[in-house]
Amino acid sequence: MNDAMIRLEHVSKTFPGSATDAVSDLSFEVPEGEILVLVGPSGCGKTTTLKMINRIIEPSSGVIWVAGVNAIETQPHELRRQIGYVIQQTGLFPHRTIAQNIATVPKLLGWERPRISARVEELIDLVGLDSDMANRYPGELSGGQQQRVGVARGLAADPPVLLMDEPFGAVDPIVRTRLQLELLDLQARVRKTIVFVTHDIDEAIQLGDRVAILNVGGVLEQIGTPEDILRVPANDFVAEFLGTDRGLKRLSLIKIHTVDLDPGPVVAPGTSLEEARAAAARYDVDWVGVGSPGRLDGWLHLAEVESAGQVTAADLRPFRSRINTSATLKEALDAIISTRAKVAAVFDGDHYLGMLTAERISAEITQ
Secondary structure (H helix, E strand, O other), X not given: OOOEEEEEEEEEEOOOOOOOOOEEEEEEEEEOOOEEEEEOOOOOOHHHHHHHHOOOOOXXXXXXXXXXXXXXXXXXXXXXXXXXXXXXXXXXXXXXXXXXXXXXXXXXXXXXXXXHHHHHHHHHHHOOOOHHHHHOOHHHOOHHHHHHHHHHHHHOOOOOEXXXXXXXXXXXXXXXXXXXXXXXXXXXXXXXXXXXXXXXXXXXXXXXXXXXXXXXXXXXXXXXXXHHHHHOOOOHHXXXXXXXXXXXXXXXXXXXXXXXXXXXXXXXXXXXXXXXXXXXXXXXXOEEEEEEOOEEEEEEEHHHHHHHOEOOOOOOEOOOOEEEOOOEHHHHHHHHHOOOOXXXXXXXXXXXXXXXXXXXXXXXXXX
């Protein structure tokens, strides 16, 4: 055994009466603290694989290791003490309060009441719920709030492993995006080993440290980082599953702070008309930015500079395409195509760093 938190070795599952495998000779490992996303079309064995890890479903063959222990040789109730489980419809008990739902596993483990109460309070805060929700019932909460409770319940006994079966599939797209971001923020703090199932490749790319793409019958077609898979699909199936917008998907993975920026056609107030024209010509634009080192105050049309005879700081237009270094190249491209200037001005707080163009972004994903 190595130090992987989860390891599957040649795992297969054939259900009674079926002539084909639901999962076929599947092997992969999940290092401690990683999010591995299982993704693929219907019938590819994603949920079956997840349920075999905590033995809701027994494998037909192969070995599964969890935290260095052979899961097949471990009593299911002992195994599940190490594993939190979150499902799409949350599975909350409607007749129990939020606090009672979160406390379910600690209570089964025989924790003392003060310890349970402290853990429930901690988790309600951790998943971003108001403390006054503890005494409400699931039916009084929105879908997104219920999903947060489901995550809190999965974490209640502080398991090293968290299994998540399409947990955000039943909420609207806006709430889903918010929950995805909150999960990443939560993972940065608690560092669990997570196996996450989804049918949505965009969600897989957003959340996964690595992504495993399965084909029908539980066949592993490719496993790797989102960047590696998007850059070099293993075969035609993977390429087709990723979609024709692979390049745009890659843009969502690249942060602006990792990219070299152009200074842009930025000149200081008082710059001559000749120098302003030369600066604009270098970028093939009909405007100039106005500022000083670390500052970008706005921009002017060259025609306005020509009228004044030099660059002035009067009547500057603000850059609407301001973007922070923590944003992605996909967000930068959206800003670029939404503005007449055809650039994204990049800032760290109020400090101007440089500009991005569509050509610069294109070069980044083709290199």
